[in-house]
Amino acid sequence: MKSGSNLERVIASGKMAVTAELGPPMSADPHEVIHKAGQLKGFCDAANITDCQTAVVRISSIAAAFIAQREGLEPVMQMTCRDRNRIAMQADLLGAAALGLKNCLCIAGDHQKFGASGKLKGHPGAKNVYDVDTCQLVGIMKKMRDEGLQQGGDKLEVAPKFFIGASWTPMGDPMDFRPYNLKKKVDAGADFIQTQGIYDMELFKSQMEKARNLGLHERTAILAGIIVPKSAMMLKYMDSSVAGVTVPKELIDRMNKAKAAAGDDKKKMRELQEQEGIKIAVELVQQALEIPGIKGVHIQAIEWESAMEPIVKAAGLYPRPVLPAE
């Protein structure tokens, strides 16, 4: 075992892994984290704790991960390359390990300009760091864990033992390079991969085939990302505005149909769309799990944590395995 985390044990056991997502609040109040952790607990093997997603200031990933862990939910702390240089990164990794955190996902992070969208002001004038990129951060973490060395070469008395993750956008531009992008992250030392949300399963299958041809499915655990759709509007938005995400027309049509069935009843409109969204998510999960080389799913019910339970149950992924620590 590299880290001994629950996620690592589930993957090592050969069972399909399930991860979820928990976004910390823009507040110093821990209760939202505790509440969300309660909703997710038992329905996933670990939950990603985002690191100031969309470049908006929130409870830090490490602190929120620690709170979640205290609540009995295994966290995957996320670390962006946007906000820290290699000194802060490694210091935070040591601190996280000292707090008992065992999983870490490396991502580039949304650009700070993202923060100023919608009603939020964000910090578009912030200075970003990008001292190292995702591949390099993965490499640093691996070197710390396996060699007991800092990036600069200094020794660590006790090495932080992390199960190292990286993200992958299989359908982003330039698409023919994306499998190699994954290969670089695996070469750098990524133990598991969580993908960007997938709606177009056929396209994902062809990208997975390329990844398999490079032998990557044997060297890392690829978890397919599923973003639970909540409404037809959300699907349309994801299709047009979210990079690397395309939504097949038939899915949007299904949501529109569910919406239309409610007539003028706004409440019912929402309920029917949510029901259909959960149904679509379950189907996507089942389709993804059939793709050769897939080791699990990363289900993101964004600000809708209560959806995890019905999805995991309907997909036949409940109860989650309980594996003893070594």
Add this chain to the structure above:
Amino acid sequence: MFAARRIEYVKTLLKKVGIDPARLEMYNLSAAMGPRWAEMCDEFVDRIRNLGPSPIWLASRKQSEKGVTEQ
């Protein structure tokens, strides 16, 4: 037309120093347009009369008045 582009640019500079860009204009006419010239001059002078004296002229006058009273 180089001149027309320059005029447009200088209009932006004038605005920055608090002078109405309408005080600057570009006209096109040919050698045979004698009556148009006269008409154009009257038009433009009318425009300026409406705008009144330029802020620079007013400032100079104020300064010289002050100079006189101080003496």
Add this chain to the structure above:
Amino acid sequence: MADVAEAAEQILVSTVEAPHDTPADWTPNVLAFACHYCAFAAADLAGVMRLSYSPSVKIIRLPCTGKLDHIHILSAFEKGVDGVFAAG
């Protein structure tokens, strides 16, 4: 009709410049940069035709308005002229 005239007058009030009173002794002082071959010839023709036009316009003849530089216009305003036009 009165409304239209009033509106027209309002439009002519500058939004850039500070409001001010016009002294009684002021007369417009306008500078024209004229191209030797077109506008200046037109001005000449106006003279030959004995057409009367505003005496406020002083003409500077240029070989071509292409010769007109930004600084010539700014200098004119700096000297206190009330308006400048280029004709070519």
Add this chain to the structure above:
Amino acid sequence: MIVGKQKPFDEIWDMVKGFKKVLVYGCNTCVAICHAGGSKEAELLASMLRMRAKQEGLDLLIDSAGIERHCEPEFFEPLDEKVKTYDLILSTACGVGVNFLADRLAGAIPVYPGINTSFYGAVPEAGFFVELCGGCGNCILHLTGGICPIVRCSKSLMNGPCGGTDKGKCEVSSETDCAWFLIVERMKKLGTLEKLFEVQPPRDWSTATHGGPRRISLEHIRAYEAEEEKKATLTGEGK
């Protein structure tokens, strides 16, 4: 070349208004090409400042001048005496010029910046400037098809595109090309895509602005100059 943009006029006015005798000092190299700070722009700016001063009723003398370059001492010499007669120099040179002149005047007269020095750029078409190099001091363009990921990628990524690439454009702006999209396409054309498959290790940023002020010393040229100077002093003494 170095690309800059004139500061907002009101900001410049606020810098200048407390002084009595101001020289707007232009530089006729890079910043003249980007229409920000050459002799011509300095002349226009001086005229605008004079008009503003007049309207505000301030007794302010503002002249303008320009020299070929603000980054080599020789060019300053002809105007040194004139410059000393002012109580503020508003330099429209790039930041290098402002620093260099301020060092030369050594605190005798303040030197203020009239432009914002923006980047090292090219002029793909008249009136349009783009940043193409970050001056990081450790060039890797041979690995990336001649496209710099350090300044042309908004996250300075070294190992390929992030997840934000959309239709070949950057997540920061749909008007900005994704540098990594360009790099991949260029490397395919060059037939060297496999160069991108290797993981690039963390960079040494000490050659960029992160290692303190940078200097380059060409010893052979400095030695020659020193020798020439010595010879000149010797012959001077001989007379």
